[in-house]
Amino acid sequence: MMTPSILRLFxxxxxxxxxxxxxxxxxxxxxxxxxxxxxxxxSRAESSRATASQQNKYTFIMFYKDQDDATKSMxxxxxxxxxxxxxxxxxxAVNTNDPKEQKIIEEYGVSRAPMPLxxxxxxxxxxxxxxxxxxxxxxxxxxxxSPTKARCMLNLQSRKMVLLCxxxxxxxxxxxxxxxxxxxxxxxDVVEVVTVDRSAPGEGDFLKELEVPASQESSIVFMxxxxxxxxxxxxxxxxxxxxxxxxxxxKSCGVEGCKHCKE
Numbered sequence: 359m360m361t362p363s364i365l366r367l368f369x370x371x372x373x374x375x376x377x378x379x380x381x382x383x384x385x386x387x388x389x390x391x392x393x394x395x396x397x398x399x400x401s402r403a404e405s406s407r408a409t410a411s412q413q414n415k416y417t418f419i420m421f422y423k424d425q426d427d428a429t430k431s432m433x434x435x436x437x438x439x440x441x442x443x444x445x446x447x448x449x450x451a452v453n454t455n456d457p458k459e460q461k462i463i464e465e466y467g468v469s470r471a472p473m474p475l476x477x478x479x480x481x482x483x484x485x486x487x488x489x490x491x492x493x494x495x496x497x498x499x500x501x502x503x504s505p506t507k508a509r510c511m512l513n514l515q516s517r518k519m520v521l522l523c524x525x526x527x528x529x530x531x532x533x534x535x536x537x538x539x540x541x542x543x544x545x546x547d548v549v550e551v552v553t554v555d556r557s558a559p560g561e562g563d564f565l566k567e568l569e570v571p572a573s574q575e576s577s578i579v580f581m582x583x584x585x586x587x588x589x590x591x592x593x594x595x596x597x598x599x600x601x602x603x604x605x606x607x608x609k610s611c612g613v614e615g616c617k618h619c620k621e
Contacts (some may be wrong), residue, residue, distance in 0.1 A: 401458050401459050401461065401462060402450065402458070402459070403419060403450050403452045403459055403462050404461065404462050406448050406450040407419070407448075407450075407462075407479060409448070410447070410448040410479075410481065411481050411482075411483070413481075414481045415445075415446055415447055415448055415481060416446060416447045416448075416478060416479065416480055416481065416486075416501070416502065417447070417448050417449065417450065417478075417479045418436055418440060418447060418448070418449040418450075418476055418477070418478050418479075418487075418498075418501075419449070419450055419451075419452055419462070419466075419476065419477050419479065420432060420433060420436060420449070420450070420451045420452065420474055420475070420476045421452050421454055421463070421466075421468050421471070421473060421474065421475045421476070421477070422451060422452070422453060422454070422473050422474040422475075423453070423454050423455065423473045423474075424473070428473075428474055428491055428492070429473070429474045431492070432474045432476060432489075432491075432492065432493050433451060433474075435493050435494060435495070435498075436449050436476065436493065436498070437449075439495050439498050440498070446502075454468070454469060454473070466485075471490070472490045472491060474490075474491065475488070475489065475490050475491075476488075476489045476493055477489075478498075478501035478502075480503065480508040480511075480512070481508075482505075482508050482509060482512050483512055484503075484508045484509070484511040484512035484515060485511070485515060486501045486502070486503050486507075486508060486511060487500065487501030503564070504560045504561045504563070504564045505560070505561075506522070506552060506554040506558070506561050506564060507561075507564040507567075509552055510522060510552055510581065513550040513552070514581060514582075514583045514584075514585070515583075517548075517583045518548055518549060518550050518583070519545075519548055519549040519550070519580070519581065519582040519583070519588075519604075520549070520550050520552055520579075520580075520581045520582075521536050521539065521540070521549060521550070521551045521552070521578060521579075521580055521600075522552045522553075522554065522568075522578070522579040522580075522581065523536060523551065523552065523553045523554070523576060523577075523578055523593075524554055524556050524565060524570050524576065524577040524578070524579065525553060525554070525555055525556065525576050525593075526555075526556060526573075526574050526575065526576065527555055527556065527557045528555070529555075529576065530553060530555075531576075532551055532553060533576055533578065533593040533594070533595065535578075535594070535595045535596040535597050535599065535600065536551055536578060536595070536597075536600075537551075538596070538597035539597040539600045539601065541597075542597065542601070556570070556572075556573075556577075568590075569590070570590070575592060575593055576592070576593030577590060577591070577592065577593065578590065578591040578592070578593060578595055580600060580603065580604075582604070582607065586607055588600075588603050588604055588607050589603045
């Protein structure tokens with residue numbers, strides 16, 4: 359079992375992306391079912407993002423205020439890198455002085471951020487990359503993450519805890535201790551249980567990043583906003599252990615229930 363520690367997980371270009379509060383004042387998402395009838399009412403940037411999400415694509419949104427050299431350079435780099443990736447990405451520029459785009463500017467809380475600023479948005483709405491002033495091909499490539507990593511990031515950015523269950527191939531079950539923790543009334547709405555097959559294509563790098571040991575047994579990774587690694591456990595972990603470890607994290611945890619939940 360790992361001792362609780364703050365980890366710089368999911369860093370891109372030196373900016374931690376776990377919590378919306380670090381750069382983004384809020385993060386709201388629209389379900390795919392709701393997006394279809396609303397597209398006509400969306401701004402150009404919102405429409406681009408909604409369409410990309412429906413097509414399982416990433417969206418790179420460049421926010422800018424002035425047409426200065428940094429803005430032109432960032433846009434040129436995005437164009438050169440992404441023009442050949444239309445099947446997986448879309449990209450759009452947003453002038454923060456444009457009244458039609460104020461909703462998306464407020465959603466991401468970037469009105470006072472250094473400009474230009476590009477956000478990489480996964481199909482599920484997670485922010486997987488944040489690039490201030492400059493961007494390059496490597497940064498862009500790092501913004502493409504595995505589906506499980508994107509799901510964990512989205513929940514953490516939504517200020518939810520994550521219990522990631524890493525299971526042996528073919529096992530989709532959730533350990534009893536995790537189920538019991540999720541059933542605690544004051545935790546059930548602030549924790550998301552995510553399962554992943556440890557042999558799933560494309561997930562290996564993420565599991566290495568989390569330092570999940572190679573094993574034929576289930577492993578549980580417990581994370582909380584704004585970037586707290588509560589611990590890593592075997593599949594035999596109990597709900598009492600998880601609660602005790604969470605309480606040890608104390609003020610490091612960004613969920614109110616971490617400190618005050620009375621199970």
